[in-house]
Amino acid sequence: QVQLVESGGGVVQPGGSLRLSCAASGFTFNSYPIHWVRQAPGKGLEWVTVAWQDGINKDYADSVKGRFTISRDNFKNTLYLEMNRLRVEDTAVYYCAKRDYWGQGTLVTVSS
Amino acid sequence: QSVLTQPPSASGTPDQRVAISCSGSSSNIGINAVNWFQQLPGTAPKVLIYNNDQRPSGVPDRFSGSKSGTSASLAISGLQSEDEADYYCAAWDESLRIWMFGGGTKLTVL
Secondary structure: EEEEEEEEEEEEEOOOEEEEEEEOOOOHHHHOEEEEEEEEEOOOEEEEEEOOOOOOOOOEEOOOOOOEEEEOOOOOOOEEEEEEOOOHHHOEEEEEEOOOEEEEOOEEEEEO | OOOEEEOOOOEEEEOOOEEHHHHHHHOOOOOOOEEEEOOOOOOOOOOEEEOOOOOOOOOOOOOEEEEEEOEEEEEEEOOHHHHHHHEEEEEOOOOEEEEEEEOEEEEOOO
């Protein structure tokens, strides 16, 4: 069955860095764009970024452009999110998502 | 506009049919597929509908999606108490190059 398992969340100080991973299984990973979507506490869903199937083309929300970098390893079936210069407002649960299935999320807390 | 428009709340009684609307524009819903997600309290979002009207395996056929022009709709028939949740729509926006989400609709089963 399809699985997307996020990891790497935690507590980090403002200005710090964190790297999230999303391990995929149960489908042909290199056939689908994979997104990161986040949800701040008590708020709605906010799209963050997408890595298209070729791993070269990527798009970002304005709120993270220049600070976050998405990448994918189509041999390891894994998606990554490198987050730098983190801000308090980046605090959220981060979900790895494909069009028909989402992971369970990993919590990132940015706090001093 | 960076958010698709959904009503903030909706309600219905058990066994009733309810519909939740999602309004966009020609650069998102008008030309791309719509997704619908259900988020039960304290849980991760679950895909109910993708490609406008397709249900992933395991999603009951009480849930159905449709699209017309720049609007989409999620219909829930035979409403049950466990359907009480937040519902979100989403569609890729070609102009902004973002996956645009609705603000969410809180469904209450009376």
